[in-house]
Amino acid sequence: MSREGVTPQSEDFSAWYNELVVQAQLVDRGPVRGTMVIRPYGYRIWELLQADLDRRIKDAGHENAAFPMFIPESYLKREAEHVEGFSPELAVVTVAGGKELEEPLVVRPTSETVIGEYMAKWIDSHRDLPLLLNQWANVVRWEMRPRMFLRTTEFYWQEGHTAHSDEDDAMRETMWALDAYAAVARDLAAIPVVPGEKTPGERFAGAVRTYTIEGMMRDGRALQAGTSHYLGTNFAKAFEIQYQDEAGKLQLAHTTSWGMSTRMIGGVIMTHGDDKGLVLPPRLAPYQVVIVPIGRKEQGEQAAAEARRLGAAIKAMGIRVHVDDKRGNLSPGYKFNEWEMRGVPVRIELGMRDIENGVATLARRLPVVEGQGKEQIPLEKVPELLPGILAEFQSFLLARAEAFREERTATVDSWDAFAEQVQTGWARAFHCGRAECEDEIKADTAATPRVIPAEAPEETGACVKCGQPSAYGKRVIFGKAY
Numbered sequence: 004m005s006r007e008g009v010t011p012q013s014e015d016f017s018a019w020y021n022e023l024v025v026q027a028q029l030v031d032r033g034p035v036r037g038t039m040v041i042r043p044y045g046y047r048i049w050e051l052l053q054a055d056l057d058r059r060i061k062d063a064g065h066e067n068a069a070f071p072m073f074i075p076e077s078y079l080k081r082e083a084e085h086v087e088g089f090s091p092e093l094a095v096v097t098v099a100g101g102k103e104l105e106e107p108l109v110v111r112p113t114s115e116t117v118i119g120e121y122m123a124k125w126i127d128s129h130r131d132l133p134l135l136l137n138q139w140a141n142v143v144r145w146e147m148r149p150r151m152f153l154r155t156t157e158f159y160w161q162e163g164h165t166a167h168s169d170e171d172d173a174m175r176e177t178m179w180a181l182d183a184y185a186a187v188a189r190d191l192a193a194i195p196v197v198p199g200e201k202t203p204g205e206r207f208a209g210a211v212r213t214y215t216i217e218g219m220m221r222d223g224r225a226l227q228a229g230t231s232h233y234l235g236t237n238f239a240k241a242f243e244i245q246y247q248d249e250a251g252k253l254q255l256a257h258t259t260s261w262g263m264s265t266r267m268i269g270g271v272i273m274t275h276g277d278d279k280g281l282v283l284p285p286r287l288a289p290y291q292v293v294i295v296p297i298g299r300k301e302q303g304e305q306a307a308a309e310a311r312r313l314g315a316a317i318k319a320m321g322i323r324v325h326v327d328d329k330r331g332n333l334s335p336g337y338k339f340n341e342w343e344m345r346g347v348p349v350r351i352e353l354g355m356r357d358i359e360n361g362v363a364t365l366a367r368r369l370p371v372v373e374g375q376g377k378e379q380i381p382l383e384k385v386p387e388l389l390p391g392i393l394a395e396f397q398s399f400l401l402a403r404a405e406a407f408r409e410e411r412t413a414t415v416d417s418w419d420a421f422a423e424q425v426q427t428g429w430a431r432a433f434h435c436g437r438a439e440c441e442d443e444i445k446a447d448t449a450a451t452p453r454v455i456p457a458e459a460p461e462e463t464g465a466c467v468k469c470g471q472p473s474a475y476g477k478r479v480i481f482g483k484a485y
Contacts (some may be wrong), residue, residue, distance in 0.1 A: 088208020281346025313368030
């Protein structure tokens with residue numbers, strides 16, 4: 004870890020982020036432009052998120068499967084809107100085994116086409132429905148402006164793919180996935196996302212309807228943290244995903260797809276981080292507690308032994324704890340700064356004076372009440388007090404992020420107010436729904452329609468840009484986005 008720290012957010016948020024992901028030992032740049040090596044500390048965050056989401060997926064009746072990463076180019080061409088949407092991002096293999104291939108192979112950008120092929124093979128009757136599949140995989144989308152976790156040429160995700168007998172059942176699935184993503188974002192990542200629908204101009208290529216969860220980062224920009232798509236019968240037509248209904252008549256299946264990726268890690272960083280580094284919500288922190296023993300030589304060894312004993316008692320409470328007792332060449336101050344940089348929610352400092360007095364010095368990564376600093380708590384009570392302290396910190400981060408979002412969001416009706424608001428946050432505004440109008444708004448302000456909020460009140464008015472009647476019966480959230 005560098006002793007210089009990172010560029011302040013207020014000075015250059017982008018530089019702050021790019022420096023922090025490396026200095027906090029989350030990621031390193033891969034050997035190919037736009038790729039990343041996720042280091043163990045960063046990958047542990049992904050594993051924790053993955054475990055919770057995988058449990059939710061399985062509890063809802065889905066089964067995990069694995070499909071090839073090489074997809075025949077002809078598969079993508081069978082759904083014209085889909086291939087048109089992804090064409091600029093595709094990586095294509097034309098030579099393999101020293102020979103030119105008869106048909107180019109696309110490196111998986113998403114799996115609707117290859118999974119659609121096998122759904123058609125596996126579905127015959129209404130009794131085969133719903134078919135509920137999920138896979139954890141890596142995908143490749145060639146990024147022109149890569150940024151670690153947020154937009155990389157290769158990234159990791161889960162992608163759910165399901166087939167249903169009718170629109171109602173498929174829409175229930177689409178909304179289940181959206182709700183699951185919103186719960187993961189709030190409950191684990193402490194990100195207060197806004198769920199809702201995308202405008203037609205922002206839909207996934209080939210989808211009938213696209214839903215999203217949008218979070219606000221600490222620079223006021225939006226991050227799309229998960230999406231769920233109702234695909235109608237578009238892919239069923241292209242891949243002949245049909246079933247015999249109870250009357251023996253052939254019907255097209257209605258399909259869905261939905262995904263959440265490693266960009267959620269970027270969301271955690273940008274929602275909670277500060278000028279000292281990461282701030283990790285306890286439920287996603289690789290180490291929820293770090294114990295730093297203090298002392299030299301014999302006293303240092305005694306403090307380390309007591310720290311290990313305390314660590315074992317904390318671990319027995321189901322808390323992820325790390326005892327930093329193997330780096331005697333580094334000063335306690337250096338370690339304190341490093342663990343602040345890496346976002347550990349709670350640090351415990353333990354020296355011989357603390358031990359003799361039967362106390363431990365506890366420091367939260369951020370004060371949950373104004374003026375709160377280090378505090379001493381009885382040593383024997385540390386394990387039993389920590390679950391409450393961690394839960395309080397998790398709730399504090401969610402509330403802080405929610406307050407920040409509301410502070411940076413405004414309802415606007417004039418174009419001047421809109422243009423000013425989207426420079427630092429989100430604008431709630433009426434929108435005509437026309438793609439041409441969205442393009443003009445983006446050209447003038449760099450803002451795009453992020454979400455038609457599911458829970459927004461019903462109201463109508465004139466489009467903030469062109470003055471035509473609003474299309475959605477409620478205001479749309481606009482903002483600059485990652």
